[in-house]
Amino acid sequence: MKNFKKIIAALLAGAMLMAFTACGTANTASETESMNESVAESAASAEDGASAADAADIKFATAGKLTMATNASFPPYEYYENEKIVGIDAEVAELIAQKLGVELEIKDMEFGSIIGAVQTGAVDMGMAGMTVTEDRLKTVDFSDSYATAVQVVIVKEDSEIATVEDLEGKKVGVQENTTGDIYASKDLGEDAVKRYNKGNDAVAALVSGVVDAVIIDNEPAKSFVAANEGLKILDTSYADEQYAVATSKDNTALTEAINKALGELKADGTLDEIVNKYIPAE
Numbered sequence: 216m217k218n219f220k221k222i223i224a225a226l227l228a229g230a231m232l233m234a235f236t237a238c239g240t241a242n243t244a245s246e247t248e249s250m251n252e253s254v255a256e257s258a259a260s261a262e263d264g265a266s267a268a269d270a271a272d273i274k275f276a277t278a279g280k281l282t283m284a285t286n287a288s289f290p291p292y293e294y295y296e297n298e299k300i301v302g303i304d305a306e307v308a309e310l311i312a313q314k315l316g317v318e319l320e321i322k323d324m325e326f327g328s329i330i331g332a333v334q335t336g337a338v339d340m341g342m343a344g345m346t347v348t349e350d351r352l353k354t355v356d357f358s359d360s361y362a363t364a365v366q367v368v369i370v371k372e373d374s375e376i377a378t379v380e381d382l383e384g385k386k387v388g389v390q391e392n393t394t395g396d397i398y399a400s401k402d403l404g405e406d407a408v409k410r411y412n413k414g415n416d417a418v419a420a421l422v423s424g425v426v427d428a429v430i431i432d433n434e435p436a437k438s439f440v441a442a443n444e445g446l447k448i449l450d451t452s453y454a455d456e457q458y459a460v461a462t463s464k465d466n467t468a469l470t471e472a473i474n475k476a477l478g479e480l481k482a483d484g485t486l487d488e489i490v491n492k493y494i495p496a497e
């Protein structure tokens with residue numbers, strides 16, 4: 216299935232173009248490795264001390280608050296635990312807010328609404344395991360990357376689908392408006408793709424046999440597979456991606472302050488600590 220290969224090649228080229236911290240991979244050990252590299256990089260540039268003073272130039276959607284849009288159905292980045300939104304993004308955002316001297320407010324919305332909310336200034340930032348893509352860069356800015364990810368394929372344990380190529384002619388479930396949706400639609404055709412509001416709904420459709428596979432980010436994939444009997448993740452992975460915080464093109468002061476905060480969190484090991492708490496080494 217040459218079409219698929221072409222798109223993968225194009226995506227990889229795109230990923231390289233963007234090359235923030237390089238070497239994105241599905242496995243936790245190398246994720247930590249690449250994270251450490253960026254720690255070393257930013258250690259040189261990060262300054263000591265609080266950055267609360269920077270907050271002076273920033274326009275906030277609501278004064279005194281850092282308002283973040285997310286879609287809290289994406290473990291381990293954002294999900295509900297006892298009616299509270301927790302996860303890597305929630306914790307990192309909390310620390311960014313602290314460094315800016317404001318309070319964090321999280322607004323849970325559909326994934327497809329986040330970019331618009333950022334663009335119109337209804338919220339200050341979008342943080343949702345969101346992949347930097349050239350298309351999204353046309354409407355919003357992105358901070359430095361804080362994580363790498365990869366799109367993977369989930370199938371039933373006894374599935375005849377063994378590689379990405381075997382997806383041809385199959386029904387594939389995705390979360391609407393995610394990169395999984397974009398790649399699958401482009402490559403397999405609109406008719407092959409069934410879009411769900413949440414990744415977990417796509418996985419439920421796989422369990423009940425409505426779709427043959429789900430294309431989604433690797434870490435949520437691991438959570439969903441762990442929570443459901445009889446599923447597995449294919450070894451063949453798909454496209455490497457970078458997660459970053461989406462901000463308005465009109466709020467450069469905020470983007471810079473977020474980059475400074477992220478640089479500090481990388482340099483002092485806090486980011487690694489948060490990641491390791493949610494993604495224990497295998």
Ligand code: ARG
Nearest residue numbers: 286289343344345346393394
């Ligand atoms: N990384 C993918 C994207 O940016 C999926 C993100 C979905 N995030 C979520 N919180 N539901 O399109």
